Each structure stands twice: as structure tokens, then as C-alpha cells.
Amino acid sequence: xxxxxxxxxxxxxxxxxxxxxxxxxxxxxxxxxxxxxxxxxxxxxxxxxxxxxxxxxxxxxxxxxxxxxxxxxxxxxxxxxxxxxxxxxxxxxxxxxxxxxxxxxxxxxxxxxxxxxxxxxxxxxxxxxxxxxxxxxxxxxxxxxxxxxxxxxx
Amino acid sequence: xxxxxxxxxxxxxxxxxxxxxxxxxxxxxxxxxxxxxxxxxxxxxxxxxxxxxxxxxxxxxxxxxxxxxxxxxxxxxxxxxxxxxxxxxxxxxxxxxxxxxxxxxxxxxxxxxxxxxxxxxxxxxxxxxxxxxxxxxxxxxxxxxxxxxxxxxxxxxxxxxxxxxxxxxxxxxxxxxxxxxxxxxxxxxxxxxxxxxxxxxxxxxxxxxxxxxxxxxxxxxxxxxxxxxxxxxxxxxxxxxxxxxxxxxxxxxxxxxxxxxxxxxxxxxxxxxxxxx
Numbered sequence: 001x002x003x004x005x006x007x008x009x010x011x012x013x014x015x016x017x018x019x020x021x022x023x024x025x026x027x028x029x030x031x032x033x034x035x036x037x038x039x040x041x042x043x044x045x046x047x048x049x050x051x052x053x054x055x056x057x058x059x060x061x062x063x064x065x066x067x068x069x070x071x072x073x074x075x076x077x078x079x080x081x082x083x084x085x086x087x088x089x090x091x092x093x094x095x096x097x098x099x100x101x102x103x104x105x106x107x108x109x110x111x112x113x114x115x116x117x118x119x120x121x122x123x124x125x126x127x128x129x130x131x132x133x134x135x136x137x138x139x140x141x142x143x144x145x146x147x148x149x150x151x152x153x154x
Numbered sequence: 155x156x157x158x159x160x161x162x163x164x165x166x167x168x169x170x171x172x173x174x175x176x177x178x179x180x181x182x183x184x185x186x187x188x189x190x191x192x193x194x195x196x197x198x199x200x201x202x203x204x205x206x207x208x209x210x211x212x213x214x215x216x217x218x219x220x221x222x223x224x225x226x227x228x229x230x231x232x233x234x235x236x237x238x239x240x241x242x243x244x245x246x247x248x249x250x251x252x253x254x255x256x257x258x259x260x261x262x263x264x265x266x267x268x269x270x271x272x273x274x275x276x277x278x279x280x281x282x283x284x285x286x287x288x289x290x291x292x293x294x295x296x297x298x299x300x301x302x303x304x305x306x307x308x309x310x311x312x313x314x315x316x317x318x319x320x321x322x323x324x325x326x327x328x329x330x331x332x333x334x335x336x337x338x339x340x341x342x343x344x345x346x347x348x349x350x351x352x353x354x355x356x357x358x359x360x361x362x363x364x365x366x367x368x369x370x371x372x373x374x375x376x377x378x379x380x381x382x383x384x385x386x387x388x389x390x391x392x393x394x395x396x397x398x399x400x401x402x403x404x405x406x407x408x409x410x411x412x413x414x415x416x417x418x419x420x421x422x423x424x425x426x427x428x429x430x431x
């Protein structure tokens with residue numbers, strides 16, 4: 001055990017090899033419905049420049065990546081109140097950063113098997129929208145949840 | 155739909171990374187049994203602290219019926235699976251990266267004593283989330299305000315090599331077709347040897363005079379077998395009726411991985427004829 005600890009400490013202090021191609025995934029902007037009207041569905045389109053969620057990922061040009069969303073079906077509010085949320089088949093849009101890249105609509109729902117060929121792009125932006133449906137007797141307050149994006153390198 | 159999207163993208167593409175996320179390098183980890191360690195470099199490019207967690211699981215890429223890449227995962231791999239997921243540890247496993255902060259994570263292997271020669275695989279998951287859950291908008295006593303925060307995960311391949319490891323790939327049953335404005339290829343690739351095949355697949359479409367009309371190049375990672383669907387754009391004028399030749403080559407080269415980490419193997423080639431009526 002002591003030897004293993006020493007090895008671990010030594011490794012932690014050692015130099016890092018030269019970085020090869022890198023990947024990054026970042027949430028740039030939260031999906032923000034803002035105030036909604038009780039009893040009336042509220043939709044944010046992925047093309048909404050202010051309220052849509054935005055992710056950005058980078059990967060080596062030419063690589064193929066798989067994209068998986070983990071989406072909530074409801075948001076949590078005050079005193080355990082719930083608010084349903086749905087994501088349509090075109091509620092996500094992806095576009096690479098290469099010149100001439102065309103925005104492509106994606107189905108963010110699970111098992112949609114999303115993939116993206118980087119081509120000459122080295123980064124891509126994903127925009128996410130959705131629809132919440134507050135009930136007529138929806139408890140007032142703030143409702144929150146988390147969307148998880150997983151990017152898998154082949 | 156297109157105009158708002160273009161406006162949106164023009165507005166946001168130059169934006170720096172503002173929220174939670176992490177940059178990871180390298181994007182493929184290869185560990186040798188002699189050193190039993192590797193490293194990952196993490197960087198938080200954002201303006202908020204990022205809570206980062208590392209974990210591993212066993213999985214490898216395959217293709218689905220449409221030829222799209224997906225990850226086959228096994229929750230509890232048996233003894234015959236070449237899984238390294240159970241004995242790869244990250245140090246540190248959890249951390250909070252301050253804005254613009256870098257952190258080196260060491261990956262240390264503790265393989266079983268009787269580990270046979272060969273290659274063992276795992277997937278490393280780097281999860282990042284912001285330190286706070288934002289609530290968007292203002293809610294007064296009668297209103298409802300809704301916000302969803304974003305978390306991100308990056309899944310990277312890890313290969314652990316012990317002793318003599320060899321690889322190669324065989325090209326079978328290559329299907330080629332012209333679909334609208336693209337050349338679509340569907341090669342069936344089978345790995346040989348005991349290590350995953352990392353390489354590049356290149357294909358060119360030529361006419362009867364030898365003129366190149368379309369080409370593609372894509373990285374390959376064949377762990378067992380796969381049939382990826384690949385496409386290459388055709389000339390905008392289209393293709394006149396005639397006989398064309400498609401040449402395909404899989405070579406053990408990767409632009410994004412250091413050459414010394416790619417297992418050498420002879421190239422695999424195939425040629426087929428495409429007739430357009």
C-alpha cells in the first residue's frame with residue numbers, strides 16, 4: 001500500500017506529456033423559459049437567440065462523435081411541486097464552425113442515436129429548446145431541472 | 155427557420171465559453187503495462203468554477219443498422235471481456251476547477267497479477283457542472299419561473315496494452331451507391347489480432363479516365379467489427395451515366411493520435427465498380 005501511495009504521489013508530481021488533439025464540452029447558456037403564464041404552454045425554440053440552451057463542443061476535425069441528451073420530463077418547484085416539460089423532435093439544432101456548415105435539426109430525446117461528423121469543423125454548437133405546460137393551478141415559484149449532454153469520441 | 159438560425163448563429167458563434175465545461179486532452183488515452191499510468195490534462199476555459207468528476211466504464215464502439223456509430227456498454231463485463239474499467243483509477247477523481255485553472259489527472263492502473271498479454275479497454279467519463287444551479291427570470295408571488303441548467307460529459311477511449319499486441323483490419327462486402335448528391339459507402343470491417351484497430355479510411359471515386367470525382371477520409375476505431383455508413387459529396391453537376399471505380403483503403407494512421415501510439419498493420423484495400431444507368 002505504501003509503495004502504491006508513493007507511485008501515485010510520484011505520478012501526480014511528474015510531467016505531463018505533450019497534449020494531442022483535445023476535446024471539450026461546455027454549457028454556454030442555460031435553457032431559460034423565464035416567467036411563464038399559468039395554464040398556457042410556453043415554448044422556447046432552438047433558434048431563440050436569448051432563451052434557448054446552448055452547448056459547444058470541440059473535437060478533432062474529421063472525427064465522428066455521438067451525442068446523447070439526458071432530459072428531464074418535469075421540473076422541480078416549491079414544496080415538491082412539478083412542472084411537465086417536453087422536447088420535440090426538432091428541439092435541438094447543431095451546426096459546425098466550418099465555413100458553409102448547415103444547421104441541422106436533431107431529436108434530443110433519448111435513443112435518437114445522434115451523431116455528428118466533424119468534417120472540417122473543429123467545434124460545433126448545439127441549441128436546445130422545449131415546451132413547458134404549467135397547469136391552471138400550478139404553484140407559483142421557481143422551477144428548475146438539469147439537462148445533461150454526453151459527447152462520446154469514437 | 156433558416157434566417158432566424160443564421161442570425162442566431164452569427165450572434166452567438168464568436169461568443170467565448172462562458173458557462174460550465176471542461177477541456178480535455180488528449181482525447182484518446184493509451185497506457186502501457188510497463189508504466190501503468192497515463193494522464194489527462196483538464197482546463198476550465200469558462201468564467202465560473204466547474205465541478206469535475208471522473209469515472210470509468212467498459213464499452214466499445216459499434217455501428218447500428220443504419221451505419222451510425224454507437225457505444226456498446228456492458229455493466230458487468232465477464233472474465234472474457236477485455237475490460238480495464240475495474241482497475242483504472244483517476245487521481246484526483248473529483249475536483250473543482252476555478253476559472254482558467256488547469257489540472258493534471260493521473261490515471262493509474264492496478265491490473266490483476268495474472269493479466270494475460272493483450273489489450274484491455276475502458277471508457278473514461280469526465281463530467282462537469284457549474285457550482286450553482288441558476289434560476290432564470292424573476293418569480294413574484296403569483297408567477298411561475300422556469301430554468302434548466304446544463305451539465306456536460308465527455309466520454310473518451312482508454313486502451314491498456316500489455317506485452318505483444320497486434321491488430322489489423324479486413325475489408326469485406328463494400329457497398330457503394332450514389333444517393334442524391336452524395337456517394338454512400340458501407341464497408342464491413344473486421345478487426346484481426348488482439349488490439350483495437352485505429353486507423354483512417356480513405357475512399358476515392360474515379361471516372362473511366364481516372365479523374366477523381368469524390369473523396370472522403372474518416373478516422374476508424376474497429377474494436378471487433380463494424381459497418382459504418384460514410385458519405386462523400388459529389389460534383390454539383392451530378393454524374394453522367396457510365397462506369398465508375400471506387401477505391402477504398404484502410405491505413406493504420408491517425409492524424410489526431412501520435413504515430414507511436416497507433417499499432418502498425420498493413421493497409422487493407424478494396425476496389426469496386428459502380429455503374430450508373
